[in-house]
Amino acid sequence: MCGIVGIVANSHVNQEIFDALTVLQHRGQDAAGMVTSQNGRFFLRKDNGQVRDVFRTRHMKQLVGNIGIGHVRYPTAGSSSSAEAQPFYVNSPYGIALAHNGNLTNTEELAADLFREDLRHLNTSSDSEVLLNILAHELQILHKLKLTPEDLFSAMGQVYKRVRGAYAVVAMITGYGILAFRDPFGIRPLCIGVRETAGKPEYMVASESCALIGGGYKLLRDVKPGEAIFLSEDAQLFSQVCAEHTEYRPCIFEHVYLARPDSIIDGISVYKARLRMGEFLADKVLRERPEHDIDVVIPIPDTSRTAAMQMALKLGVKMREGFVKNRYIGRTFIMPGQKIREKSVRQKLSPIELEFRDRVVMLVDDSIVRGTTSRQIIEMARECGAKKVYIASAAPAIRYPNVYGIDMPAVKELVGHGRTDEEVAEYIGADWLVYQDLGDLIESTAGADTPAIQFDCSVFDGDYVTGDVDEQYFAKLEAARNDGAKFDEELGDNETADMLKRLS
Ligand SMILES: O=P(O)(O)OC[C@H]1O[C@H](OP(=O)(O)OP(=O)(O)O)[C@H](O)[C@@H]1O
Ligand SMILES: NC(=O)CC[C@H](N)C(=O)O
Numbered sequence: 001m002c003g004i005v006g007i008v009a010n011s012h013v014n015q016e017i018f019d020a021l022t023v024l025q026h027r028g029q030d031a032a033g034m035v036t037s038q039n040g041r042f043f044l045r046k047d048n049g050q051v052r053d054v055f056r057t058r059h060m061k062q063l064v065g066n067i068g069i070g071h072v073r074y075p076t077a078g079s080s081s082s083a084e085a086q087p088f089y090v091n092s093p094y095g096i097a098l099a100h101n102g103n104l105t106n107t108e109e110l111a112a113d114l115f116r117e118d119l120r121h122l123n124t125s126s127d128s129e130v131l132l133n134i135l136a137h138e139l140q141i142l143h144k145l146k147l148t149p150e151d152l153f154s155a156m157g158q159v160y161k162r163v164r165g166a167y168a169v170v171a172m173i174t175g176y177g178i179l180a181f182r183d184p185f186g187i188r189p190l191c192i193g194v195r196e197t198a199g200k201p202e203y204m205v206a207s208e209s210c211a212l213i214g215g216g217y218k219l220l221r222d223v224k225p226g227e228a229i230f231l232s233e234d235a236q237l238f239s240q241v242c243a244e245h246t247e248y249r250p251c252i253f254e255h256v257y258l259a260r261p262d263s264i265i266d267g268i269s270v271y272k273a274r275l276r277m278g279e280f281l282a283d284k285v286l287r288e289r290p291e292h293d294i295d296v297v298i299p300i301p302d303t304s305r306t307a308a309m310q311m312a313l314k315l316g317v318k319m320r321e322g323f324v325k326n327r328y329i330g331r332t333f334i335m336p337g338q339k340i341r342e343k344s345v346r347q348k349l350s351p352i353e354l355e356f357r358d359r360v361v362m363l364v365d366d367s368i369v370r371g372t373t374s375r376q377i378i379e380m381a382r383e384c385g386a387k388k389v390y391i392a393s394a395a396p397a398i399r400y401p402n403v404y405g406i407d408m409p410a411v412k413e414l415v416g417h418g419r420t421d422e423e424v425a426e427y428i429g430a431d432w433l434v435y436q437d438l439g440d441l442i443e444s445t446a447g448a449d450t451p452a453i454q455f456d457c458s459v460f461d462g463d464y465v466t467g468d469v470d471e472q473y474f475a476k477l478e479a480a481r482n483d484g485a486k487f488d489e490e491l492g493d494n495e496t497a498d499m500l501k502r503l504s
């Protein structure tokens, strides 16, 4: 779950891309990058760090042009070295830069084909670099000096045949425009917005609508599963569904945790979905313990606040702010290692003791993944003198790895894997644990207006919509990306990154 953005405008886009990436920062904190284009040349800046650290005034001055793309990264493949920050670039054909949100499930096979059949070189272990080279190859073999939208869509038809997994993408082609596309299941989000200046349209494509609204664009629509959108440099919009088989199966975890509440994804308000999650949770509490003794509902900031608010209302129990969030510390779950995640919880959340003392508290979180947050928070609640500590999760137990762009690669790192609900409660130290039922989560999220959508719920039910992940895939993923392995790889890859930096 990275954040991506692309803009075609009537004036320089660097500041707008910077602003949009800042709005999308919650989707990736490890690296950021931007490419703009002017007079047939690309201008690139990318590095590890958050948006405000990566783009200084000296970089912004060089990022000229009325068209550009940007990325904030949360790695799910390869390493977190700066050499794998995005956008990626290839000079042939035309010059293409690409930014990707998601995770491919046939990266290895594609990388081997690129090397053996397409004679293309990959310089990193990133799946996004593979995707860029597949797109480049399919455009190259058309052998067209002048590209038309039809050529682009025909190349995209081939890309959809070869690439599997989750991918929401923005790609910029020198001298032509921006090509944006979403995988055939629409797993990761992507939407288009429009605005007019001086009677001429300007377009933005972005992972979430909050980025459009922040930039003064009006949400036009979501990109459909398997659809490619082409925005030409002179701001004409072309679109076509290019994948042969498509299904609407967006990731439900966007609504649970990943997305911002002010976004509307696939016609669904993330905020409203979270309110409904809170109501269903309250119903479950009342079903399980009609005579409950909860004195106060306390959210674990930030994401759970919306659900907690509605849950408290429905229970008829007061909601209180029991934790103050340090606004200078980012999201813990998307931090790169377990040590830093553990350390960050206490740095990020500090308790207001009087809300806990001698009370039976119901803590609410949006999800419990590794249990890093809940375990420490429950300990803090007890240190503050809570009589009993209950916890409710707006999502069901997470028992399966994610292979579509969320870094949950190793089942043994998931607190819900191989444990009953009671065992999870014991592990995190709760007196009572209430998980949302999957049916209720789906009902909370699927609005009445979106009957065609079924969600990817793989982390809860182990059903992977692309149908191509098996035990062997999981074994490889876990070996490559468990916390220990990531640490080893980073050491090696940093050397490569440093070397590349010296060369550039
Ligand atoms: O069980 P865990 O492995 O700890 O993961 C789950 C927690 O991580 C996330 O919070 P995060 O701090 O990332 O972001 P937030 O401030 O948006 O809630 C999520 O909201 C849960 O609180
Ligand atoms: N979270 C994501 O969307 C990651 C994109 C890509 N797989 C990477 O690791 O850079």
Ligand SMILES: [Mg+2]
Pocket: 300, 301, 302, 303, 304, 365, 366, 373
């Ligand atoms: Mg949280």
